[in-house]
Every structure is written in C-alpha cells, then in structure tokens.
Amino acid sequence: GAVVSQHPSRVICKSGTSVKxxxxxxxxxxxxxxWYRQFPKQSLMLMATSNEGSxxxxxxxxxxxxxxxxxxxxxxxxxxxTSAHPEDSSFYICSAGRTGSDTQYFGPGxxxxxx
Amino acid sequence: xxxxxxxxxxxxxxEGASLELRCNYSYGATPYLFWYxxxxxxxxxxxxxxxxxxxxxQGIKGFEAEFKRSQSSFNLxxxxxxxxDAAEYFCAVGRAGxxxxxxxxxxxxxxxxx
Numbered sequence: 001g002a003v004v005s006q007h008p009s010r011v012i013c014k015s016g017t018s019v020k021x022x023x024x025x026x027x028x029x030x031x032x033x034x035w036y037r038q039f040p041k042q043s044l045m046l047m048a049t050s051n052e053g054s055x056x057x058x059x060x061x062x063x064x065x066x067x068x069x070x071x072x073x074x075x076x077x078x079x080x081x082t083s084a085h086p087e088d089s090s091f092y093i094c095s096a097g098r099t100g101s102d103t104q105y106f107g108p109g110x111x112x113x114x115x
Numbered sequence: 116x117x118x119x120x121x122x123x124x125x126x127x128x129x130e131g132a133s134l135e136l137r138c139n140y141s142y143g144a145t146p147y148l149f150w151y152x153x154x155x156x157x158x159x160x161x162x163x164x165x166x167x168x169x170x171x172x173q174g175i176k177g178f179e180a181e182f183k184r185s186q187s188s189f190n191l192x193x194x195x196x197x198x199x200d201a202a203e204y205f206c207a208v209g210r211a212g213x214x215x216x217x218x219x220x221x222x223x224x225x226x227x228x229x
Binding site for chain 1: 147151156157158159160161164166205209215216217218219220221222224
C-alpha cells in the first residue's frame with residue numbers, strides 16, 4: 001500500500017506555455033501533499049505544502065503565482081507551472097502524507113523540459 | 116533552522132564490501148530522521164526511519180542506521196553491498212508527528228564495482 005503516482009512522467013513544452021502535473025495517492029487518503037523540485041545531481045528542495053481544501057503554503061523564494069498548487073481532494077494535488085521558461089526545467093516530485101501517519105510517500109517524479 | 120549534511124558526494128565500493136554513508140543533522144527539537152534511496156530518473160523509496168526507541172534501526176534491503184544524539188548523526192550501513200544498491204541516497208530530517216516537510220541532505224551517489 002501507500003502508492004503515489006504522478007502524471008505525466010515526462011513533458012516537453014514551449015516557453016510561455018503552462019504545464020499541469022498531477023499527483024495522486026492511489027490507495028490512501030492524503031491530507032497533506034508536498035511538492036519538491038530537484039535539479040540535476042542536486043537534492044530535493046521543498047516548494048510548497050498543500051492541505052486538502054485550503055491554500056498551499058509556499059517556501060521562501062517560490063513564486064506562488066507561477067507555481068499554482070491545487071489540492072481539491074484527499075487523493076489529488078496538482079502543480080501548474082504557468083508561463084514556463086527554460087529555467088523551470090527540472091524534475092518535480094510530489095509526496096503524500098497518509099492521515100495518521102508520519103511518513104511521506106513519494107511519487108516517481110515528472111521531468112519537465114521547457115524549450 | 117534545520118539542516119542535513121551528507122559529507123560524501125560520491126562513494127565507490129566493491130560488491131560484497133561493507134558500506135557506511137554519513138549523515139549529520141541540525142534540528143531544534145526531537146528529530147524524525149529518514150534515509151531514502153533514488154534510482155536514476157525515479158522517485159524516492161524509504162529505506163528506514165527513526166524517531167525514538169532503539170537507536171539502531173533496521174530497514175529494507177538489508178540496510179540499517181544508527182542514531183547517535185551526541186554526534187547528531189544518523190549514518191546508514193550495509194554489511195555487504197550488492198551491485199543493485201548503486202543509486203543516490205538521501206538523508207532527511209523532519210518534525211515528529213504527522214507527515215511534515217522534510218529537509219534533505221545533498222545526497223551521496225553510490226557506485227558499486229564488480
């Protein structure tokens with residue numbers, strides 16, 4: 001149990017377009033989901049924490065108007081990269097915290113390439 | 116502020132040899148410590164975690180870690196490495212309780228030679 005999926009696994013888009021990434025908890029309810037960003041050969045940097053039914057909490061330095069996060073249900077959170085630019089190219093990973101548990105379960109990640 | 120230091124960026128060991136990956140943390144409260152493994156292009160898989168109790172924690176794939184409060188360390192060990200263990204290993208610290216945001220170390224890339 002505790003499987004988290006992400007879709008798409010890989011996306012290539014043109015500069016200026018918007019891209020939506022989905023994160024789903026497949027077999028459990030996730031009251032909290034986290035979005036991380038990972039540059040090549042670097043660690044994961046937390047971008048934001050989203051709680052179902054409320055606004056996301058963004059980390060310092062993360063533009064909330066550029067990285068729109070929606071956590072509309074207990075099994076789905078979405079990250080939309082608006083007006084993407086090449087510097088937004090990265091590996092985006094979500095994680096989900098199961099209600100009553102103190103462990104995060106990570107999705108397989110989404111590779112975003114902006115041309 | 117919380118932080119995690121993994122002093123070794125890259126480690127190479129021979130298959131069958133023992134392994135120790137170092138992790139030091141800084142945290143203002145009781146830490147919740149994790150080790151994750153990441154294969155290329157993949158998400159993270161939890162190896163083991165520690166909050167309280169026995170300071171030697173057993174995880175999956177034959178890994179273990181020892182919490183040493185006096186040294187603020189949580190080193191990961193494996194007695195005999197397999198070629199399939201080659202991956203990136205991340206140590207992380209979080210707040211105990213419900214799933215909270217994690218602070219990750221910079222990772223250690225493990226290469227296994229045959």
